[in-house]
Amino acid sequence: MMSEVEAKTASEQTRARLLDAAREVFAEHNFQGATVREICRRAEANVAAVNYHFGSKEGLLAEALNFSQLAALQKANVQADECPKMRLRMFLHDFMLMLLDEKNASTQCRIMARELADPTPALDQIVSEAIAPLHEFLGKLLREIIGDKVSEAELRRCVYSIFGQCQFYRHSHPVLQRLHPKLRYDHKEIEAIAEHITEFSLAGIKHLAKK
Amino acid sequence: MMSEVEAKTASEQTRARLLDAAREVFAEHNFQGATVREICRRAEANVAAVNYHFGSKEGLLAEALNFSQLAALQKANVQADECPKMRLRMFLHDFMLMLLDEKNASTQCRIMARELADPTPALDQIVSEAIAPLHEFLGKLLREIIGDKVSEAELRRCVYSIFGQCQFYRHSHPVLQRLHPKLRYDHKEIEAIAEHITEFSLAGIKHLAKK
Protein backbone atom coordinates (compact mmCIF):
# COMPACT_ATOMS: atom_id res chain seq x y z
CA MET A 1 0.00 0.00 0.00
CA MET A 2 3.04 2.24 0.33
CA SER A 3 2.91 5.19 2.66
CA GLU A 4 3.35 8.58 1.10
CA VAL A 5 5.98 9.83 3.47
CA GLU A 6 8.94 9.70 1.15
CA ALA A 7 8.70 13.17 -0.29
CA LYS A 8 11.29 15.89 -0.40
CA THR A 9 10.72 19.15 1.41
CA ALA A 10 9.48 19.41 4.97
CA SER A 11 6.24 20.91 3.72
CA GLU A 12 5.63 17.99 1.38
CA GLN A 13 6.30 15.60 4.21
CA THR A 14 3.71 17.15 6.49
CA ARG A 15 1.27 17.08 3.60
CA ALA A 16 1.95 13.40 3.12
CA ARG A 17 1.70 12.64 6.82
CA LEU A 18 -1.61 14.48 6.94
CA LEU A 19 -2.96 12.45 4.01
CA ASP A 20 -1.91 9.18 5.62
CA ALA A 21 -3.41 10.12 8.94
CA ALA A 22 -6.57 11.39 7.25
CA ARG A 23 -7.07 8.06 5.45
CA GLU A 24 -6.78 6.27 8.76
CA VAL A 25 -9.19 8.48 10.64
CA PHE A 26 -11.73 8.84 7.83
CA ALA A 27 -11.75 5.05 7.57
CA GLU A 28 -12.41 4.66 11.28
CA HIS A 29 -15.08 7.32 11.65
CA ASN A 30 -17.42 8.88 9.14
CA PHE A 31 -16.64 12.33 7.79
CA GLN A 32 -18.54 14.11 10.50
CA GLY A 33 -17.12 11.94 13.25
CA ALA A 34 -13.52 12.31 12.14
CA THR A 35 -11.96 15.35 13.78
CA VAL A 36 -9.28 17.56 12.33
CA ARG A 37 -7.55 17.53 15.69
CA GLU A 38 -7.28 13.75 15.74
CA ILE A 39 -5.88 13.70 12.21
CA CYS A 40 -3.30 16.35 13.07
CA ARG A 41 -2.39 14.58 16.28
CA ARG A 42 -1.61 11.37 14.39
CA ALA A 43 0.28 13.30 11.72
CA GLU A 44 2.19 15.15 14.43
CA ALA A 45 1.16 18.42 12.85
CA ASN A 46 -0.48 21.56 14.14
CA VAL A 47 -4.26 21.91 14.02
CA ALA A 48 -3.94 24.72 11.51
CA ALA A 49 -2.02 22.50 9.10
CA VAL A 50 -5.12 20.99 7.49
CA ASN A 51 -6.56 24.34 6.54
CA TYR A 52 -3.19 25.63 5.43
CA HIS A 53 -2.42 22.71 3.14
CA PHE A 54 -5.86 21.63 2.01
CA GLY A 55 -8.11 24.61 2.57
CA SER A 56 -10.63 22.69 4.64
CA LYS A 57 -11.53 19.32 6.09
CA GLU A 58 -13.49 18.57 2.91
CA GLY A 59 -10.50 19.42 0.74
CA LEU A 60 -8.42 17.00 2.75
CA LEU A 61 -10.92 14.21 2.19
CA ALA A 62 -11.00 14.88 -1.54
CA GLU A 63 -7.23 14.57 -1.78
CA ALA A 64 -7.12 11.57 0.54
CA LEU A 65 -9.19 9.53 -1.88
CA ASN A 66 -7.10 7.26 -4.04
CA PHE A 67 -8.45 4.65 -6.41
CA SER A 68 -5.24 3.47 -8.05
CA GLN A 69 -5.45 0.02 -6.47
CA LEU A 70 -8.97 -0.47 -7.75
CA ALA A 71 -7.98 0.66 -11.25
CA ALA A 72 -4.94 -1.61 -11.28
CA LEU A 73 -7.09 -4.57 -10.34
CA GLN A 74 -9.40 -3.98 -13.28
CA LYS A 75 -6.58 -3.38 -15.73
CA ALA A 76 -4.82 -6.61 -14.76
CA ASN A 77 -8.07 -8.51 -15.13
CA VAL A 78 -8.83 -7.16 -18.58
CA GLN A 79 -5.34 -8.03 -19.76
CA ALA A 80 -5.42 -11.54 -18.32
CA ASP A 81 -5.55 -14.26 -20.95
CA GLU A 82 -8.40 -16.26 -19.47
CA CYS A 83 -11.99 -17.16 -20.27
CA PRO A 84 -14.69 -14.80 -18.92
CA LYS A 85 -15.80 -17.15 -16.14
CA MET A 86 -12.25 -17.56 -14.95
CA ARG A 87 -11.75 -13.80 -15.04
CA LEU A 88 -14.89 -13.34 -12.95
CA ARG A 89 -13.48 -15.81 -10.43
CA MET A 90 -10.16 -13.94 -10.40
CA PHE A 91 -11.83 -10.58 -10.07
CA LEU A 92 -13.97 -11.63 -7.13
CA HIS A 93 -10.93 -13.15 -5.45
CA ASP A 94 -8.86 -9.98 -5.81
CA PHE A 95 -11.78 -7.69 -5.03
CA MET A 96 -12.71 -9.48 -1.83
CA LEU A 97 -9.10 -9.48 -0.73
CA MET A 98 -9.00 -5.74 -1.26
CA LEU A 99 -12.32 -5.32 0.49
CA LEU A 100 -11.74 -7.51 3.53
CA ASP A 101 -8.06 -8.03 4.17
CA GLU A 102 -7.32 -5.96 7.24
CA LYS A 103 -3.58 -5.95 6.78
CA ASN A 104 -3.97 -4.48 3.32
CA ALA A 105 -4.87 -0.91 2.47
CA SER A 106 -8.59 -1.37 2.55
CA THR A 107 -8.80 2.07 4.12
CA GLN A 108 -10.03 3.37 0.78
CA CYS A 109 -12.86 0.84 0.78
CA ARG A 110 -13.76 1.71 4.31
CA ILE A 111 -13.91 5.39 3.46
CA MET A 112 -16.11 4.62 0.47
CA ALA A 113 -18.40 2.49 2.63
CA ARG A 114 -18.80 5.37 5.05
CA GLU A 115 -19.61 7.74 2.21
CA LEU A 116 -22.41 5.43 1.12
CA ALA A 117 -24.02 5.57 4.53
CA ASP A 118 -23.64 9.30 4.95
CA PRO A 119 -22.80 11.05 1.69
CA THR A 120 -20.70 14.19 1.56
CA PRO A 121 -19.74 16.09 -1.60
CA ALA A 122 -16.91 13.56 -1.95
CA LEU A 123 -19.38 10.88 -2.99
CA ASP A 124 -19.80 12.49 -6.39
CA GLN A 125 -16.06 12.13 -6.92
CA ILE A 126 -16.09 8.54 -5.68
CA VAL A 127 -18.96 7.57 -7.96
CA SER A 128 -17.56 9.12 -11.12
CA GLU A 129 -13.95 8.09 -10.58
CA ALA A 130 -14.31 4.70 -8.95
CA ILE A 131 -17.75 3.16 -8.82
CA ALA A 132 -19.05 3.98 -12.28
CA PRO A 133 -15.98 2.51 -14.03
CA LEU A 134 -16.14 -0.50 -11.73
CA HIS A 135 -19.77 -1.19 -12.56
CA GLU A 136 -19.03 -0.77 -16.24
CA PHE A 137 -16.13 -3.19 -15.96
CA LEU A 138 -18.19 -5.91 -14.29
CA GLY A 139 -21.09 -5.26 -16.67
CA LYS A 140 -18.89 -5.95 -19.68
CA LEU A 141 -17.42 -9.04 -18.08
CA LEU A 142 -20.87 -10.43 -17.30
CA ARG A 143 -22.04 -9.66 -20.82
CA GLU A 144 -19.32 -11.92 -22.15
CA ILE A 145 -20.65 -14.72 -19.99
CA ILE A 146 -24.35 -14.12 -20.31
CA GLY A 147 -24.64 -13.44 -24.04
CA ASP A 148 -27.04 -11.07 -25.75
CA LYS A 149 -30.34 -12.61 -24.76
CA VAL A 150 -30.52 -10.76 -21.46
CA SER A 151 -31.71 -7.16 -21.34
CA GLU A 152 -29.52 -4.33 -20.19
CA ALA A 153 -31.70 -3.86 -17.11
CA GLU A 154 -31.39 -7.52 -16.14
CA LEU A 155 -27.64 -7.41 -16.66
CA ARG A 156 -27.41 -4.39 -14.39
CA ARG A 157 -29.27 -6.25 -11.70
CA CYS A 158 -26.79 -9.08 -11.97
CA VAL A 159 -24.01 -6.57 -11.41
CA TYR A 160 -25.90 -5.34 -8.37
CA SER A 161 -26.40 -8.88 -7.11
CA ILE A 162 -22.68 -9.53 -7.22
CA PHE A 163 -21.55 -6.26 -5.67
CA GLY A 164 -24.30 -6.61 -3.10
CA GLN A 165 -22.93 -9.95 -2.00
CA CYS A 166 -19.39 -8.58 -1.87
CA GLN A 167 -20.19 -5.45 0.06
CA PHE A 168 -22.31 -7.34 2.54
CA TYR A 169 -19.25 -8.79 4.20
CA ARG A 170 -17.79 -5.33 4.69
CA HIS A 171 -20.95 -3.39 5.56
CA SER A 172 -22.32 -6.01 7.89
CA HIS A 173 -19.04 -6.82 9.55
CA PRO A 174 -20.13 -5.31 12.87
CA VAL A 175 -23.22 -7.49 12.77
CA LEU A 176 -21.45 -10.68 11.73
CA GLN A 177 -18.92 -10.19 14.48
CA ARG A 178 -21.74 -10.13 17.01
CA LEU A 179 -23.51 -13.10 15.44
CA HIS A 180 -20.37 -15.20 15.14
CA PRO A 181 -17.66 -13.83 17.43
CA LYS A 182 -15.18 -16.41 16.16
CA LEU A 183 -15.35 -15.01 12.62
CA ARG A 184 -12.02 -13.76 11.27
CA TYR A 185 -11.32 -12.48 7.77
CA ASP A 186 -8.06 -14.33 7.28
CA HIS A 187 -6.78 -15.28 3.84
CA LYS A 188 -8.44 -18.67 3.87
CA GLU A 189 -11.82 -17.32 4.90
CA ILE A 190 -11.69 -14.57 2.29
CA GLU A 191 -10.93 -17.09 -0.44
CA ALA A 192 -13.81 -19.28 0.68
CA ILE A 193 -16.13 -16.28 0.58
CA ALA A 194 -14.95 -15.29 -2.89
CA GLU A 195 -15.38 -18.85 -4.09
CA HIS A 196 -18.91 -19.00 -2.71
CA ILE A 197 -19.90 -15.73 -4.36
CA THR A 198 -18.43 -16.92 -7.66
CA GLU A 199 -20.31 -20.22 -7.68
CA PHE A 200 -23.54 -18.72 -6.41
CA SER A 201 -23.45 -15.92 -8.96
CA LEU A 202 -22.41 -17.98 -11.96
CA ALA A 203 -25.39 -20.23 -11.33
CA GLY A 204 -27.67 -17.21 -11.01
CA ILE A 205 -26.34 -15.65 -14.19
CA LYS A 206 -26.63 -18.81 -16.25
CA HIS A 207 -30.15 -19.37 -15.05
CA LEU A 208 -31.18 -15.91 -16.19
CA ALA A 209 -29.40 -16.40 -19.52
CA LYS A 210 -31.38 -19.46 -20.50
CA LYS A 211 -34.73 -18.34 -19.17
CA MET B 1 -47.25 2.15 10.01
CA MET B 2 -49.42 4.00 12.48
CA SER B 3 -48.08 7.02 14.28
CA GLU B 4 -47.92 6.79 18.03
CA VAL B 5 -49.69 10.05 18.73
CA GLU B 6 -52.97 8.63 19.97
CA ALA B 7 -52.11 8.28 23.63
CA LYS B 8 -53.84 9.63 26.67
CA THR B 9 -52.22 12.26 28.83
CA ALA B 10 -50.35 15.28 27.52
CA SER B 11 -47.11 13.83 28.80
CA GLU B 12 -47.65 10.60 26.90
CA GLN B 13 -48.40 12.60 23.78
CA THR B 14 -45.13 14.50 23.91
CA ARG B 15 -43.33 11.23 24.51
CA ALA B 16 -45.01 9.80 21.42
CA ARG B 17 -44.27 12.89 19.34
CA LEU B 18 -40.65 12.71 20.41
CA LEU B 19 -40.41 9.06 19.37
CA ASP B 20 -41.95 9.77 15.99
CA ALA B 21 -39.67 12.72 15.37
CA ALA B 22 -36.65 10.76 16.60
CA ARG B 23 -37.35 7.95 14.13
CA GLU B 24 -37.48 10.49 11.33
CA VAL B 25 -34.30 12.28 12.27
CA PHE B 26 -32.30 9.18 13.16
CA ALA B 27 -33.30 7.75 9.78
CA GLU B 28 -32.08 10.84 7.96
CA HIS B 29 -28.81 11.35 9.79
CA ASN B 30 -26.65 8.93 11.71
CA PHE B 31 -26.75 8.95 15.49
CA GLN B 32 -24.01 11.50 15.81
CA GLY B 33 -25.41 13.70 13.07
CA ALA B 34 -28.94 13.73 14.45
CA THR B 35 -29.36 16.56 16.91
CA VAL B 36 -31.60 16.62 19.92
CA ARG B 37 -32.63 20.14 18.99
CA GLU B 38 -33.84 19.06 15.56
CA ILE B 39 -35.83 16.20 17.04
CA CYS B 40 -37.44 18.49 19.59
CA ARG B 41 -38.18 21.10 16.96
CA ARG B 42 -40.09 18.56 14.85
CA ALA B 43 -41.86 17.20 17.91
CA GLU B 44 -42.73 20.75 18.93
CA ALA B 45 -41.22 20.08 22.31
CA ASN B 46 -38.64 21.80 24.43
CA VAL B 47 -34.98 20.83 24.16
CA ALA B 48 -35.02 19.50 27.69
CA ALA B 49 -37.85 17.11 26.87
CA VAL B 50 -35.56 14.38 25.54
CA ASN B 51 -33.53 14.18 28.70
CA TYR B 52 -36.60 14.46 30.86
CA HIS B 53 -38.50 11.64 29.16
CA PHE B 54 -35.70 9.35 28.00
CA GLY B 55 -32.70 10.23 30.12
CA SER B 56 -30.41 10.86 27.18
CA LYS B 57 -30.13 10.89 23.42
CA GLU B 58 -29.04 7.26 23.52
CA GLY B 59 -32.04 6.30 25.60
CA LEU B 60 -34.28 7.93 23.03
CA LEU B 61 -32.71 5.89 20.25
CA ALA B 62 -33.14 2.66 22.20
CA GLU B 63 -36.85 3.34 22.66
CA ALA B 64 -37.30 4.54 19.10
CA LEU B 65 -36.30 1.15 17.75
CA ASN B 66 -39.28 -0.97 16.83
CA PHE B 67 -39.12 -4.29 15.06
CA SER B 68 -42.76 -5.32 15.16
CA GLN B 69 -43.20 -4.99 11.40
CA LEU B 70 -40.23 -7.24 10.76
CA ALA B 71 -41.49 -9.81 13.23
CA ALA B 72 -44.98 -9.76 11.73
CA LEU B 73 -43.55 -10.35 8.28
CA GLN B 74 -41.74 -13.49 9.45
CA LYS B 75 -44.69 -14.81 11.38
CA ALA B 76 -47.02 -14.44 8.42
CA ASN B 77 -44.51 -16.19 6.21
CA VAL B 78 -44.07 -19.15 8.54
CA GLN B 79 -47.82 -19.58 8.80
CA ALA B 80 -48.39 -19.36 5.07
CA ASP B 81 -49.45 -22.63 3.49
CA GLU B 82 -47.02 -22.65 0.60
CA CYS B 83 -44.00 -24.57 -0.59
CA PRO B 84 -40.58 -23.32 0.59
CA LYS B 85 -39.64 -21.80 -2.76
CA MET B 86 -42.87 -19.90 -2.90
CA ARG B 87 -42.37 -18.71 0.66
CA LEU B 88 -38.90 -17.47 -0.25
CA ARG B 89 -40.44 -15.55 -3.13
CA MET B 90 -43.08 -14.08 -0.84
CA PHE B 91 -40.55 -13.18 1.82
CA LEU B 92 -38.27 -11.38 -0.59
CA HIS B 93 -41.24 -9.50 -2.02
CA ASP B 94 -42.43 -8.32 1.39
CA PHE B 95 -38.93 -7.68 2.67
CA MET B 96 -37.93 -5.54 -0.29
CA LEU B 97 -41.16 -3.58 0.00
CA MET B 98 -40.38 -2.89 3.61
CA LEU B 99 -36.79 -2.03 2.76
CA LEU B 100 -37.37 0.24 -0.21
CA ASP B 101 -40.87 1.63 -0.27
CA GLU B 102 -40.47 5.26 0.67
CA LYS B 103 -44.10 5.81 1.51
CA ASN B 104 -43.97 2.99 4.01
CA ALA B 105 -42.35 3.09 7.42
CA SER B 106 -38.94 2.00 6.32
CA THR B 107 -37.51 4.44 8.82
CA GLN B 108 -36.61 1.47 11.02
CA CYS B 109 -34.59 -0.05 8.19
CA ARG B 110 -32.86 3.22 7.55
CA ILE B 111 -31.91 3.54 11.20
CA MET B 112 -30.58 0.01 11.17
CA ALA B 113 -28.57 0.72 8.02
CA ARG B 114 -26.99 3.72 9.72
CA GLU B 115 -26.14 1.67 12.76
CA LEU B 116 -24.29 -0.78 10.54
CA ALA B 117 -22.09 1.96 9.17
CA ASP B 118 -21.41 3.61 12.49
CA PRO B 119 -22.35 1.36 15.39
CA THR B 120 -23.57 2.75 18.70
CA PRO B 121 -24.57 0.72 21.76
CA ALA B 122 -27.97 0.32 20.09
CA LEU B 123 -26.49 -2.09 17.55
CA ASP B 124 -26.32 -4.82 20.17
CA GLN B 125 -30.03 -4.45 20.70
CA ILE B 126 -30.71 -4.42 16.97
CA VAL B 127 -28.68 -7.54 16.37
CA SER B 128 -30.17 -9.60 19.17
CA GLU B 129 -33.77 -8.48 18.70
CA ALA B 130 -34.03 -8.13 14.94
CA ILE B 131 -31.13 -9.37 12.86
CA ALA B 132 -30.32 -12.64 14.63
CA PRO B 133 -33.93 -13.88 14.45
CA LEU B 134 -34.15 -12.74 10.85
CA HIS B 135 -31.04 -14.66 9.85
CA GLU B 136 -32.30 -17.71 11.68
CA PHE B 137 -35.63 -17.44 9.90
CA LEU B 138 -34.08 -17.28 6.46
CA GLY B 139 -31.59 -20.02 7.35
CA LYS B 140 -34.41 -22.41 8.20
CA LEU B 141 -36.31 -21.50 5.07
CA LEU B 142 -33.28 -22.12 2.89
CA ARG B 143 -32.60 -25.41 4.65
CA GLU B 144 -36.03 -26.60 3.54
CA ILE B 145 -35.10 -25.84 -0.04
CA ILE B 146 -31.49 -26.90 -0.05
CA GLY B 147 -31.71 -30.18 1.85
CA ASP B 148 -29.15 -31.66 4.21
CA LYS B 149 -26.22 -32.08 1.84
CA VAL B 150 -24.97 -28.52 2.32
CA SER B 151 -22.89 -27.64 5.35
CA GLU B 152 -24.02 -25.14 7.93
CA ALA B 153 -21.27 -22.74 6.85
CA GLU B 154 -22.35 -22.89 3.21
CA LEU B 155 -25.96 -22.37 4.18
CA ARG B 156 -24.98 -19.30 6.18
CA ARG B 157 -23.19 -17.89 3.15
CA CYS B 158 -26.35 -18.37 1.13
CA VAL B 159 -28.22 -16.35 3.73
CA TYR B 160 -25.53 -13.69 3.43
CA SER B 161 -25.77 -13.75 -0.36
CA ILE B 162 -29.47 -13.07 -0.22
CA PHE B 163 -29.41 -10.36 2.41
CA GLY B 164 -26.42 -8.83 0.67
CA GLN B 165 -28.40 -8.49 -2.53
CA CYS B 166 -31.37 -7.04 -0.67
CA GLN B 167 -29.43 -4.52 1.36
CA PHE B 168 -27.47 -3.37 -1.65
CA TYR B 169 -30.45 -1.48 -3.00
CA ARG B 170 -30.82 0.40 0.25
CA HIS B 171 -27.17 0.96 1.14
CA SER B 172 -26.13 1.93 -2.35
CA HIS B 173 -29.15 4.05 -3.08
CA PRO B 174 -27.12 7.28 -3.08
CA VAL B 175 -24.78 5.71 -5.62
CA LEU B 176 -27.48 4.24 -7.83
CA GLN B 177 -29.24 7.58 -7.91
CA ARG B 178 -26.09 9.17 -9.27
CA LEU B 179 -25.48 6.37 -11.77
CA HIS B 180 -29.07 6.27 -13.00
CA PRO B 181 -30.86 9.50 -12.06
CA LYS B 182 -34.13 8.20 -13.49
CA LEU B 183 -34.23 5.33 -10.98
CA ARG B 184 -37.29 5.33 -8.73
CA TYR B 185 -38.29 2.71 -6.20
CA ASP B 186 -41.96 2.55 -7.13
CA HIS B 187 -44.04 -0.55 -6.54
CA LYS B 188 -43.34 -2.00 -9.95
CA GLU B 189 -39.61 -1.52 -9.71
CA ILE B 190 -39.46 -3.03 -6.24
CA GLU B 191 -41.35 -6.10 -7.42
CA ALA B 192 -39.00 -6.49 -10.36
CA ILE B 193 -36.03 -6.29 -8.01
CA ALA B 194 -37.52 -8.86 -5.64
CA GLU B 195 -38.27 -11.15 -8.55
CA HIS B 196 -34.71 -10.85 -9.82
CA ILE B 197 -33.21 -11.63 -6.42
CA THR B 198 -35.52 -14.63 -6.06
CA GLU B 199 -34.60 -16.14 -9.42
CA PHE B 200 -30.93 -15.36 -9.09
CA SER B 201 -30.74 -16.82 -5.60
CA LEU B 202 -32.82 -19.92 -6.21
CA ALA B 203 -30.46 -20.81 -9.04
CA GLY B 204 -27.45 -20.20 -6.82
CA ILE B 205 -28.89 -22.29 -4.01
CA LYS B 206 -29.84 -25.22 -6.21
CA HIS B 207 -26.42 -25.18 -7.80
CA LEU B 208 -24.74 -25.45 -4.40
CA ALA B 209 -27.17 -28.17 -3.33
CA LYS B 210 -26.29 -30.54 -6.15
CA LYS B 211 -22.57 -29.85 -6.21
Add this chain to the structure above:
DNA sequence: TTTACTTTCAAACATGTGTTTGATACAGTT
Protein backbone atom coordinates in the same frame (compact mmCIF):
# COMPACT_ATOMS: atom_id res chain seq x y z
C1' DT C 1 23.81 38.76 6.14
C1' DT C 2 19.83 40.52 4.43
C1' DT C 3 15.53 39.88 2.34
C1' DA C 4 11.27 37.80 0.86
C1' DC C 5 8.56 34.04 1.22
C1' DT C 6 6.82 29.77 3.15
C1' DT C 7 5.59 26.94 6.89
C1' DT C 8 4.55 26.10 11.75
C1' DC C 9 2.56 27.14 16.07
C1' DA C 10 -0.28 28.46 20.28
C1' DA C 11 -4.08 30.83 21.05
C1' DA C 12 -8.38 32.56 20.10
C1' DC C 13 -12.82 32.66 17.57
C1' DA C 14 -17.41 31.36 16.32
C1' DT C 15 -20.52 28.05 16.37
C1' DG C 16 -23.04 23.83 17.58
C1' DT C 17 -23.58 20.09 20.76
C1' DG C 18 -25.90 17.22 24.80
C1' DT C 19 -27.22 18.21 29.15
C1' DT C 20 -28.65 20.74 33.47
C1' DT C 21 -31.07 24.15 36.10
C1' DG C 22 -34.52 26.70 38.47
C1' DA C 23 -38.58 28.93 37.71
C1' DT C 24 -43.25 28.47 35.96
C1' DA C 25 -47.54 26.28 34.49
C1' DC C 26 -50.38 22.35 34.93
C1' DA C 27 -52.70 18.25 36.60
C1' DG C 28 -55.23 15.70 39.99
C1' DT C 29 -56.41 15.16 44.99
C1' DT C 30 -58.09 16.57 49.29
Add this chain to the structure above:
DNA sequence: AACTGTATCAAACACATGTTTGAAAGTAAA
Protein backbone atom coordinates in the same frame (compact mmCIF):
# COMPACT_ATOMS: atom_id res chain seq x y z
C1' DA D 1 -59.20 26.84 47.26
C1' DA D 2 -54.95 24.93 48.71
C1' DC D 3 -51.55 21.49 48.05
C1' DT D 4 -48.46 18.27 45.60
C1' DG D 5 -46.05 16.00 42.31
C1' DT D 6 -45.44 16.26 37.22
C1' DA D 7 -44.29 18.44 32.93
C1' DT D 8 -42.68 22.37 30.26
C1' DC D 9 -39.80 26.15 29.29
C1' DA D 10 -36.01 29.70 28.48
C1' DA D 11 -31.66 30.17 29.76
C1' DA D 12 -27.31 28.73 30.87
C1' DC D 13 -23.55 25.35 31.17
C1' DA D 14 -19.63 22.73 29.71
C1' DC D 15 -17.44 21.09 26.14
C1' DA D 16 -15.98 19.90 21.28
C1' DT D 17 -15.70 21.34 16.68
C1' DG D 18 -13.68 23.64 12.10
C1' DT D 19 -11.45 27.59 11.17
C1' DT D 20 -8.72 31.98 11.62
C1' DT D 21 -5.06 34.89 13.31
C1' DG D 22 -0.75 36.99 14.07
C1' DA D 23 3.54 36.05 15.62
C1' DA D 24 7.60 33.04 15.41
C1' DA D 25 10.59 29.83 13.02
C1' DG D 26 12.37 28.10 9.01
C1' DT D 27 14.12 28.27 4.08
C1' DA D 28 16.31 29.78 0.10
C1' DA D 29 17.86 33.17 -3.06
C1' DA D 30 20.48 37.80 -3.67
